[in-house]
Amino acid sequence: SQQGEEDPQALSIQEGENATMNCSYKTSINNLQWYRQNSGRGLVHLILIRSNEREKHSGRLRVTLDTSKKSSSLLITASRAADTASYFCATDLNDYKLSFGAGTTVTVRA
Amino acid sequence: NAGVTQTPKFRVLKTGQSMTLLCAQDMNHEYMYWYRQDPGMGLRLIHYSVGEGTTAKGEVPDGYNVSRLKKQNFLLGLESAAPSQTSVYFCASCRWTEQETQYFGPGTRLLVL
Numbered sequence: 001s002q003q004g005e006e007d008p009q010a011l012s013i014q015e016g017e018n019a020t021m022n023c024s025y026k027t028s029i030n031n032l033q034w035y036r037q038n039s040g041r042g043l044v045h046l047i048l049i050r051s052n053e054r055e056k057h058s059g060r061l062r063v064t065l066d067t068s069k070k071s072s073s074l075l076i077t078a079s080r081a082a083d084t085a086s087y088f089c090a091t092d093l094n095d096y097k098l099s100f101g102a103g104t105t106v107t108v109r110a
Numbered sequence: 111n112a113g114v115t116q117t118p119k120f121r122v123l124k125t126g127q128s129m130t131l132l133c134a135q136d137m138n139h140e141y142m143y144w145y146r147q148d149p150g151m152g153l154r155l156i157h158y159s160v161g162e163g164t165t166a167k168g169e170v171p172d173g174y175n176v177s178r179l180k181k182q183n184f185l186l187g188l189e190s191a192a193p194s195q196t197s198v199y200f201c202a203s204c205r206w207t208e209q210e211t212q213y214f215g216p217g218t219r220l221l222v223l
Contacts, residue, residue, distance in 0.1 A: 033211060042114075042200055042214035043153070088152060092210050096141060096160055097168070102152040 003027065004089045004101035012107045019076040021104040023089030024069075030094035032065055032072050037086045037103070046074075046087075079108045112136050114215035116201050122221045123191045131186040131218050133201030141204050142184040143168075143212065144176060146197040153200065159184055191222045 004025045013019050023032070031050045035043040049056045049065045049072065056063045062075040076083055086105045090098040117132040133142065140161050145153040155168030159178040173195060175187045184203075188195060198219050202212040 031210060040217075042216050043202075043212075044214070045211040048211060090212075096206055097143075097155060097158060098210075098212060099155075100145075100153040102150060 003029075003091045003093070003099035004032075006087070006089055006101045006104040008104060009102070010105045010107070012109060013079055014109050015079060015081060017079055019079050019083070019106050019108075021074050021087055021106070023072045023074070023101055025072075025089075025091045025099075026070065027093065028067075030092045032063075033090045033092065033098065034061075034063060034072075034074050035088045035090060035100075037088065039085070043088065076106070079106075081108050081110055084108045114201055114203055114213050116199075116215035116218050118218060119216070120219045120221075122223065123188075124223050125192060127191050128187070128189050129191065129220075130188075131199055131201075131220075133184045133186070133203075133215060134182055135201075135203040135213070136182060137203060137205075137213065138181070139203035139205050139213070140181070141206050142178065143202045144174070144184065144186045145200045145202065146170065146195075147200060147217075148197050156186065156199075191220075193222045196220060196222045 007022045033048045034046045037043045047058045060077045065072045086103040088103045090100045114135045143158040144156040154170045157176040162181040165176045177185045201215040204212045
């Protein structure tokens with residue numbers, strides 16, 4: 001069964017606005033990762049946050065992790081049309097596998 | 111570096127036919143994975159390998175077999191295709207011991223009629 005669940009399932013925003021999506025998971029993790037998938041393409045790794053970290057930044061991306069609530073959030077600031085994609089969280093249970101959620105589809109309107 | 115490549119990109123099968131999907135990586139990664147992606151369900155792990163000559167079952171292994179005879183290649187076989195195996199298949203690889211991020215191929219779209 002899938003460990004992570006993203007919320008919302010879909011998000012539509014205006015260019016320049018921020019986009020926030022959340023991921024909840026069920027069991028203790030080693031780390032949590034976020035991936036992006038453009039339509040018809042493979043997934044691309046965005047950012048990894050370890051279980052002992054609370055916040056991490058990479059360019060316009062900000063990820064938070066709350067292990068007490070078993071949840072993470074991904075914030076994309078100043079969104080662009082190129083950010084239109086599906087975003088997936090993936091949890092590493094320290095068993096050489098990742099468990100992916102169903103994803104959040106983000107549409108950035110010009 | 112080509113990264114992770116998958117062959118073929120698209121295939122149509124009739125029920126009962128067999129086929130093999132090939133995944134190749136040129137990053138000297140130990141770990142390789144096969145996923146399937148269906149609408150609204152994200153990625154589900156079919157089989158994976160933690161090194162040459164090893165394979166293990168993932169979340170949805172039934173109806174599939176795999177082989178890892180060479181470190182750079184991971185093959186996914188369908189012995190008798192069923193319409194329920196219509197999906198997009200992704201291969202991924204990673205080094206794990208240094209970084210746990212996975213590198214994905216472009217996918218193979220399979221339609222079983």
